[in-house]
Amino acid sequence: MKNYSKEEVEKIFSNEDLFIKNFNSLTDREKTSFLRKVGKINTQYKNFDIFIESFKSDNENLRFEIIKTLSKITDINLFSFYKKIIYIEKTSDIRREIVSAIGRLRNKKTIQLLIDLIKDDDPNVVLQAIRGLLVFKDDPLVHKELKKLSSHPNEIVKLIIENELTSTDSNKSTNHSEVNPKLKNKIVKGDSLDVLKKIEEDTFHLTFTSPPYYNARDYSIYKSYEDYLKFLEKIFKEVHRTTKEGRFFILNTSPVIVPRFSRNYSSKRYPIPFDIHPFLINMGWEFIDDIVWSKPEASAKNRVGGFLQHKKPLAYKPNATTEMVMVYRKKTTKLIDWNLKQYSKEVINESLVKDEIHKSNLWNIGPSHDKVHSAVFPKELCDRIIKYYSLSGDLVLDPFAGSGTFGNAALERKRNIFLIEKDETYFQDMKKRFNLDNQNTIEFIENFK
Numbered sequence: 448m449k450n451y452s453k454e455e456v457e458k459i460f461s462n463e464d465l466f467i468k469n470f471n472s473l474t475d476r477e478k479t480s481f482l483r484k485v486g487k488i489n490t491q492y493k494n495f496d497i498f499i500e501s502f503k504s505d506n507e508n509l510r511f512e513i514i515k516t517l518s519k520i521t522d523i524n525l526f527s528f529y530k531k532i533i534y535i536e537k538t539s540d541i542r543r544e545i546v547s548a549i550g551r552l553r554n555k556k557t558i559q560l561l562i563d564l565i566k567d568d569d570p571n572v573v574l575q576a577i578r579g580l581l582v583f584k585d586d587p588l589v590h591k592e593l594k595k596l597s598s599h600p601n602e603i604v605k606l607i608i609e610n611e612l613t614s615t616d617s618n619k620s621t622n623h624s625e626v627n628p629k630l631k632n633k634i635v636k637g638d639s640l641d642v643l644k645k646i647e648e649d650t651f652h653l654t655f656t657s658p659p660y661y662n663a664r665d666y667s668i669y670k671s672y673e674d675y676l677k678f679l680e681k682i683f684k685e686v687h688r689t690t691k692e693g694r695f696f697i698l699n700t701s702p703v704i705v706p707r708f709s710r711n712y713s714s715k716r717y718p719i720p721f722d723i724h725p726f727l728i729n730m731g732w733e734f735i736d737d738i739v740w741s742k743p744e745a746s747a748k749n750r751v752g753g754f755l756q757h758k759k760p761l762a763y764k765p766n767a768t769t770e771m772v773m774v775y776r777k778k779t780t781k782l783i784d785w786n787l788k789q790y791s792k793e794v795i796n797e798s799l800v801k802d803e804i805h806k807s808n809l810w811n812i813g814p815s816h817d818k819v820h821s822a823v824f825p826k827e828l829c830d831r832i833i834k835y836y837s838l839s840g841d842l843v844l845d846p847f848a849g850s851g852t853f854g855n856a857a858l859e860r861k862r863n864i865f866l867i868e869k870d871e872t873y874f875q876d877m878k879k880r881f882n883l884d885n886q887n888t889i890e891f892i893e894n895f896k
């Protein structure tokens with residue numbers, strides 16, 4: 448097997464005659480490996496027959512490398528070759544590469560073919576054709592054809608068209624990093640839905656919350672599971688409205704179990720995170736990550752005990768030692784970089800995560816117990832959410848504050864807090880906790896207007 452070094456390949460490739468002589472003597476595998484070593488191309492080739500001939504090979508890798516190499520030679524004479532092979536080639540990767548090569552020609556002669564290709568069945572081909580056409584997006588015909596893709600079935604195609612053809616304000620300066628002083632460091636007693644309705648849109652930088660469970664604890668009785676989900680949907684719609692562009696909503700839930708009615712019935716398990724997910728997506732949250740909070744087995748309710756005795760299949764019920772921490776971002780066409788650019792260098796520096804970094808989405812954290820509240824967040828969980836998903840000085844929300852663990856952890860990292868809790872006992876309990884910890888910097892409001 449002929450194995451050329453990168454230097455040899457570059458020397459041979461820069462001389463058309465030398466290339467033809469060497470390349471023709473290689474096997475398909477050797478040709479592939481040769482082409483992979485071709486770097487930048489300076490030579491003007493007069494004749495592309497050698498590539499066109501080699502493209503007849505059955506070897507997909509070779510065909511792919513040929514197109515990759517040719518795409519670096521932006522010569523309009525290659526267009527007729529591309530035009531011929533784009534409908535013959537069957538492999539998606541190679542077709543995408545051919546369309547990319549056509550786009551790189553940046554020549555008006557390619558427009559009609561690219562317009563035909565945005566009707567292709569393969570979304571990869573469509574996306575590459577869009578890239579090629581965007582160069583000519585000021586041409587009325589191209590603009591009209593691209594606009595038609597706003598109703599394309601593929602979500603990425605739709606997103607790109609919406610972004611490229613409609614958004615003109617992508618760098619508009621906003622008050623993104625600012626915090627409404629009226630809402631800074633407030634703990635409000637009330638129903639979250641009523642309180643959030645009074646708050647203007649684009650207010651919060653981050654929300655982290657754990658909603659009441661469905662019938663699993665005494666403070667959370669709903670008429671039906673459907674009612675419960677509808678209640679959460681209404682609140683999370685308000686959270687969405689009041690969240691700033693491109694910022695995060697992090698939701699801690701887990702399936703809950705409702706005990707059986709009698710020995711003649713089985714207990715029922717409700718998959719809360721999975722049932723909430725579709726309506727969060729529908730209301731405009733983008734799914735970002737699923738973090739699994741894992742607790743020591745000793746802290747879980749023993750469900751597997753019966754099985755350990757009888758060992759009969761079908762009746763297996765593992766102990767539930769995990770909860771979901773679902774990460775969503777308010778849907779936007781802007782990248783995270785845009786969000787970060789809205790802050791001063793000082794704030795960015797102050798917010799860099801310089802302590803321990805958790806590399807995987809499996810977070811092992813022990814549960815927390817509390818004398819007053821029966822379902823509190825561990826502070827460690829809150830601290831991770833704050834450091835990874837907000838910046839110093841941000842305004843963070845917990846609409847189901849409970850004992851205020853999230854608020855406490857947020858203040859420690861110099862974030863501003865806005866907490867809502869409807870239960871009188873928990874609200875009074877927070878008064879004690881926060882006044883002890885934060886020397887009256889927090890205002891407690893019983894009648895939020």
Ligand SMILES: C[S@@+](CC[C@H](N)C(=O)[O-])C[C@H]1O[C@@H](n2cnc3c(N)ncnc32)[C@H](O)[C@@H]1O
Binds near residue numbers: 637656
């Ligand atoms: C799972 S607990 C949150 C515990 C909290 N993460 C902590 O660390 O203490 C849910 C809380 O939501 C409160 N809650 C339930 N419905 C509410 C509503 N409509 N508005 C405000 N708070 C509500 C409950 O009283 C309960 O304290």
